[in-house]
Structures are given as C-alpha cells and as structure tokens.
Amino acid sequence: MATLFSSFSKLTFAAGLLAAVAGCTSIGAVKPLSFGPVSAPKIGGSDAILVSLNGGILPKEAVNSLTKPDQLRALAAEYQALEKAPLGQTVAWKGQTSNASGEISVGTPYQVGRQNCRQYTHTATIKGAPVKGQGAACRNEDGSWTPLS
Structure with missing residues (x-):
C-alpha cells in the first residue's frame, strides 16, 4: 500500500510540475510576429511603400548607376524579403x-x-562589380518599411 501511495505521489508531483512549467512557458513567451496583408508594391510607378525604403541598403553610387526599372526591381525585392521571406530563404531579382x-x-x-x-x-x-549592403528596417502602420540609420 505504501508503495502504491508513493508511486501515486510521484506521479501527482510530476503532473503538477509539468503543468507549472507549461504555464510558465506560455506566460511572457515571445509571440511570433505577423505581417499583415499589404497590397503588392508597384514596379514602374511611384509607390509610397517602395519610396519609404529610401533607396534601399545598397551603396547609393551603385544603385544610381542602375536604370529606374532596375532600381525599382531591387527595391521591390527588398520589400518582398522584409515582408514575407522566412529566415534562411532569399529573394532574388534580375535587372x-x-x-x-x-x-x-x-x-x-x-x-x-x-x-x-x-x-x-x-x-x-x-555593372559586373559585387556590392553589398547590410542594415535593418522597421515596418510602419501603412505597410511600408523604413530603414534604420
């Protein structure tokens, strides 16, 4: 009888501990961020969503050597990556x-x-030369992204 009570006590203690730990992990847990639906950025026109990227994070002299349609493609790819790309997945663009x-x-x-x-x-x-930009951006209420300086 004592062994049965001891086993029951251990089982009850383990269940209580699991419940307490489960409660602790859900309280104050980091919630995944969700990015709400936003209209797709326009390519070939002025669009506040792309303009808010302020030219993107590539070096300005490199971006300025691109044609306007190619600049917009690069910015649209930055926007799509920020908005929708999961960690580890890249968004590619071609001029x-x-x-x-x-x-x-x-x-x-x-x-x-x-x-x-x-x-x-x-x-x-x-123009045949590799360029790289790194930075961070935050999403505004209107769905645009603003690079941090």
Whole structure:
C-alpha cells in the first residue's frame, strides 16, 4: 500500500510540475510576429511603400548607376524579403534592362516598441562589380518599411 501511495505521489508531483512549467512557458513567451496583408508594391510607378525604403541598403553610387526599372526591381525585392521571406530563404531579382542582379536575405523578426523590424543583407552584381549592403528596417502602420540609420 505504501508503495502504491508513493508511486501515486510521484506521479501527482510530476503532473503538477509539468503543468507549472507549461504555464510558465506560455506566460511572457515571445509571440511570433505577423505581417499583415499589404497590397503588392508597384514596379514602374511611384509607390509610397517602395519610396519609404529610401533607396534601399545598397551603396547609393551603385544603385544610381542602375536604370529606374532596375532600381525599382531591387527595391521591390527588398520589400518582398522584409515582408514575407522566412529566415534562411532569399529573394532574388534580375535587372530588366541590364545584367544587374541580386538577392536579399533577412533575419528573424523582432520588435522595437510597437514596430516589427528585421535585419537584412542585400548582395548584388551591378555593372559586373559585387556590392553589398547590410542594415535593418522597421515596418510602419501603412505597410511600408523604413530603414534604420
């Protein structure tokens, strides 16, 4: 009888401990960030969502050597990566009017105040030369992303 009571006590203690640990992990746990639906960025027109990226994170002299359609492709790829790409997946772009190309990889989303943010890297080949930009951006209420300086 004592052995049965001892086994029951151990089982009850283990169940109680598991319940307590489960409760602790759900209280104050980091919630995954969700990025709400936003209209797709326009390519070939002025769009506040792309303009808010302020030219992106590639070096300005490299970006300025691209045609306007290719600049918009690079920015649209940055936007898509920030908005939708899971960690470890890249978003690639290829120039419409040149041999320029690039890809963007993003880090895990995090929060600064009430804004969702991500670090990201943009590597590209422009006019045959490799270029790279690294930075972070935070998402605004209107769905645009603003790079942090």
